[in-house]
Structures are given as C-alpha cells and as structure tokens.
Amino acid sequence: MTYRAQVEDIRFVFDNVAGFGQLRDTEKYAETGEDLTDAVLEGMGKLCEEVIYPTQRDGDLNPAVLENGVVRTSPGFKEAFAAIAEGGWVAVSGPEEYGGMGLPLALTTAFNEMMTSSNMALGLCPLLTQGQCEALEHHASDEIKALYLPKLISGEWTGTMNLTEPQAGSDVGALKSKAVPNGDGTYAITGQKIFITWGDHDFGGNVCHLVLARLPDGVAGTKGISLFMVPKYIPDADGNPGVANDLKVVSLEHKMGIHGSPTAVMQFDGAKGWLVGEPHKGMAAMFTMMNNARLGVGAQGVGAAEGAYQKALEYAKERQQFGPIVNHADVRRMLLSMRADTFAARSIVMSCAVALDMAAATGAENWKARAALLTPIAKAFATDVGIDVAEQGVQVHGGMGFIEETGAAQFSRDVRITAIYEGTNGIQAMDLVGRKMMDGGEAANELIDEIEAHAETARAAMPELAEPVWQACESLREAVEWLVSQTDMNTRFAGSVPFTRAFARVLGGHCHLKAAMAEGGEGARSKLARFYIRRLLPEHESLLVYAMAGADDLYSFSLDEMGA
Ligand SMILES: Cc1cc2nc3c(=O)[nH]c(=O)nc-3n(C[C@H](O)[C@H](O)[C@H](O)COP(=O)(O)OP(=O)(O)OC[C@H]3O[C@@H](n4cnc5c(N)ncnc54)[C@H](O)[C@@H]3O)c2cc1C
DSSP states (O other): OOOOOHHHHHHHHHHHHHHGGGGGGGGGEEEEEEHHHHHHHHHHHHHIIIGGGGGHHHHHSSSOOEEETTTEETTTTTHHHHHHHHHHTTTTTTTGTTTTTOOOHHHHHHHHHHHHHHHHHHHHHHHHHHHHHHHHHHOOOHHHHHHHHHOOOOOOEEEEEEEEEETBSSSSSGGGEEEEEOOOOOOEEEEEEEEEEEEOOOSSOEEEEEEEEETOOSSGGGEEEEEEEEEEEETTTTEEEEOSSSSEEEEEEESOTTTTEEEEEEEEEEEEEESSSSSTTHHHHHHHHHHHHHHHHHHHHHHHHHHHHHHHHHHHOOOOOBEEEEEEEHHHHHHHHHHHHOOOOOHHHHHHHHHHHHHHHHOHHHHHHHHHHHHHHHHHHHHHHHHHHHHHHHHHHHHHHHHHGGGGHHHHHGGGGGSSSOOOOOHHHHHHHHHGGTTHHHHHHHHHHHHHHHHHHHHHTTTHHHHHHHHHHHHHHHHHHHOOOOOOHHHHTEEEEEEEHHHHHHHHHHHHHHHHHHHHHHHHHHHHHHHHHHHHHTTTHHHHHHTSSSSSHTTTSSSSGOOO
C-alpha cells in the first residue's frame, strides 16, 4: 500500500469551494500566488508520501517508551521529524520576521491533513508547535518571541500545551497548578499535568511547555488562570539550552492508538517559568492556541479519513469474493459514503481555515464571526467523519480489517482520540449553540443566507441538486430560530450534538453543490455530489428533530431508572 497525497483535491477545494482566491486580494497574502501554492502543496505531499508514511506502522508497533526518565521515540521518528524541520514545514504560517514563511493557515491545514494520513502520531508534534507559535506571536513579550519563535518555527525546539490535570479535564478552571513569583520577573511553577502530548522526546533541542497555573492572587475558576512558558532546559545567555529545569516526565500513557506519540504525565516542582500575556488572562492566550489546534484536529479527522479510504479502495479492488468486492453494491455504498464525507469534511475544514486567514488579513468582524462559527463545526464534524470513515474502512476489509497487519485498524484506533481532545465534540457542540449563538443567530443566519443564495443560482442548471440544499437550509434556519429562542441553556445543550452534525450536513451539501457547479455537472465530482445530496444530506431532517427535542425527558429518569 502506498499513500497518495490529495494535492489535486485540496487545490480544487481551495479554488472552487473554500474561496482561497480571496486571500490573494489582501495585502497580507498577496504573494500567495497559484505557483507558490502549488509548489508548497506538492512539496508537502512528496515529503508525506516518501518520508513520513513509511514510519506509520513502526510507530504503532513500537510505542514511545520512558527509559530512566528519558523518552525514546519510535524507530524512524527522529529522522522523519528532522526532514519536516529541514523542509521548513513545521510552521509554514509562522511570521516571516522570525523565520517562518508567513503563508496562510489554509496551507498549514493542508499539511496537517497530509501528515495525519501518513503518520498521525508524529504529526502531532509539529501541530502542537504550530499552536504554540501562534499563542506566543499574539500574547508573549518581545523578549520571549525573539528567543523562542525562531527555534520553534525552525523545528529546532518543539512546543506542548499543558492544561489538563487529574481533576481538571473539560473543566479547565478546576486546575490546581500554582505559580509563585520568584522576585526576579520569573515564576516557580508547581503541579502535575496529565495527558501531555509530546511532553518529551529524544529529538534534541528543547521542549517548551506552555503551562496554565494560578498566581497567589488568582481567583477560583478560569478567570484566575495565567499562562507560563516553562522550558525543559533553561536557555543560557546565548539562547541555547542550558541547565535542566525542575520538571520531569513521571510516566507515559498506554493508549488505544497514536502509540508513537508520547502522552506524558508531567511533574513541575518549582520549575522556572515566564509569564505569557497578562496575569490572570491565561485562558484568553491559551484559546489562541486551542482554536488553532481545534482546526488542526479537524484536519486530522480529514487526514485519517483520506488514509483509511485509500487503503480500503485498494483492498476492495484486489479482494475476490464472487468477483472483486469493489463491484458489490454494499461495498460501493461504503466506499462512496467514505469518499463523499471526506470531501465534505475537507471542504468545511478548509473553509474554516480561509475564514481564519481572512479574519487575520482584514481584521473584519464578519470574517471573525464566520471563523468562530465554523471552528466547532469543523472540529466536531471532521473528526466524526474521520472516525466513521476509518470504521467503514475496517468493514470493507472484512475479517482482514480486524487483523492488525492490514493497517485498517490502526486508522480506526488512532483517529478515535480526535473526538475527545481539544475539547470533546460534546463541548464543541455546546460552544456552537451557546457562545456562538449569543448574537441571536446572526452569524449562522448569514451563512445560511449565502448557502441559499448559491442554491438559487444553481437551481436553473441543476435543480435536482440545488432544491434539496435550499430546502435543507430552510429547515436549518427554523432550528436556529428555535434554538436562540430557548432561554434555558440545558434545552439547547440537550440537542447540541445532533444540531452541530445537521449544520455540517447542510454545509456539506453546499460544498458538494459548489463542486458540481464548478465541474459543469458532468464527471466524478458531480456524481459524488449527487450521491451525497441524495443519500447523506437527508440525515439532517432526523438530526434536527433530535436537536429540538429539549431536555425534559433526559431528566425525567431518576438515576435508579437509568439502571444498575
Ligand atoms: C491521547 C491524549 C492526548 C491529549 N493531549 C493533551 C495535551 O497535549 N494537553 C492537554 O492539556 N490535554 C491533553 N489531553 C486531554 C484532553 O484534552 C482531555 O482528555 C479532554 O479535554 C477531556 O477531558 P477529560 O478526559 O477529563 O474528560 P471529562 O471532562 O471528564 O469528560 C467526560 C465526558 O463528559 C462530558 N462532559 C464534561 N463536561 C461536560 C459539560 N459541561 N457538559 C456536557 N458534557 C460534559 C465530555 O464531553 C465527555 O463525554 C489529551 C488526552 C488524550 C487522551
């Protein structure tokens, strides 16, 4: 099996669905011409196909281990990461003044997708480093930026995010880690963090931890949290890794998947840290990193789906049972569902990336609102698609899907975490119907207006595709109206997950319709649009019924009535 990076499909989505071309009209991204975009996508694709993909299975079979306090990574990972760093791919969107390429986040998102198809466990290391660069760029002092950004962007050093503690998961505000001023502008950080991705490694350089902790005068909850840079080695006067800081990896988790990614329990014992941003404003700074990472995790869902699809298709062409199984109706149904949903998820993730880029390039409120609306949808839907598609990939393989050697199961195990970390998909859905609807549904309705307007223009050429998309918009609009009229937040939350999926289903229909229109109604993309709109889009109807069912029946059960 080989992996083929979807350069052509990503380029098609950029040009015909996600509106990447608008970026070239902004001053910030005026230089991102077609030639440059093509060269970057092809360079990323070649690296992932030739260098990263061959390490995928080794990472699964030989997990990272902790030996005498030192993390040893899986075979081939050190060399593969060095190739990523040498190519300048760690932070292609990093600011140019610190050595980055200053390219749109949409291109970093393409890289994160390809990295995941080829080796998700390894891809997490640059993904977290990218998020850290963005948080530092926006919130750190000039001294911290000058010291850390060039080294993180070049891949010489790597970055982590330290939020989670045993008692503080989704409820980050419950964290207990403490930061005490040392009197010299630095702070002593003490506490234990769990589940820290790439908390340590043997790649050399430095591991830079962004840690959330509470200052002595920090109030309880999220409002009293501050953010600190806590490096593994304290940089010396020349900015090189100096003495070891007072922190260590206590243990590594044994996980269901992404075995090659060291997930660490970290202990900070008065470790030296530097404040990033203002005291008590740590959550705002960390949100920059988390939003970036949420989009990155959405891209992981797409990447896993693409990898699983390619593997399943290849197997289905070769496997003979009453002839090649690819010719059986049910196998075709599975494969085409996988392909149609992967395209929808890729389109939504890329549209979100372009909205974030447009917001950064123009500062316009409408782009900020669009990006904020799309982020939870992109994260939740694309990761659900990754999980569904990988699961169907196992089914296409029959018994061989359950046997580890084919690698189909690895995609399924690896991608499962994407619905959990960076805010579970339940938390994303609550964000959509809660914070993102505080505007009375304005941003949602603006997007629905756009989809309807596009469906209207498409109606003459393709009525059988445009009409169902238009109708779906009307149903979605009614659900938005119902949601914003609910003052009891639990009533909204009870239906938030089906609502988020319904919204994504409709957006997926819009993206497929755009693709069919761009193709002129004939060809593989138009056939796939027809498949999606006829078979997958109708799911939004039952999802919206579910979304508006309220919370009363959920709470009508006593705990005894819920079973033993
Ligand atoms: C492999 C891996 C890597 C990770 N990497 C990192 C990392 O690098 N840095 C880091 O800081 N953390 C990391 N995490 C932690 C991850 O972000 C958390 O696991 C996640 O945020 C969920 O927290 P939790 O596990 O405590 O689950 P809980 O918060 O206990 O949630 C359990 C369930 O309850 C639901 N729930 C919780 N609160 C609510 C609510 N208010 N309303 C409705 N439902 C709710 C959740 O959706 C979930 O279904 C990682 C975790 C894993 C497993």
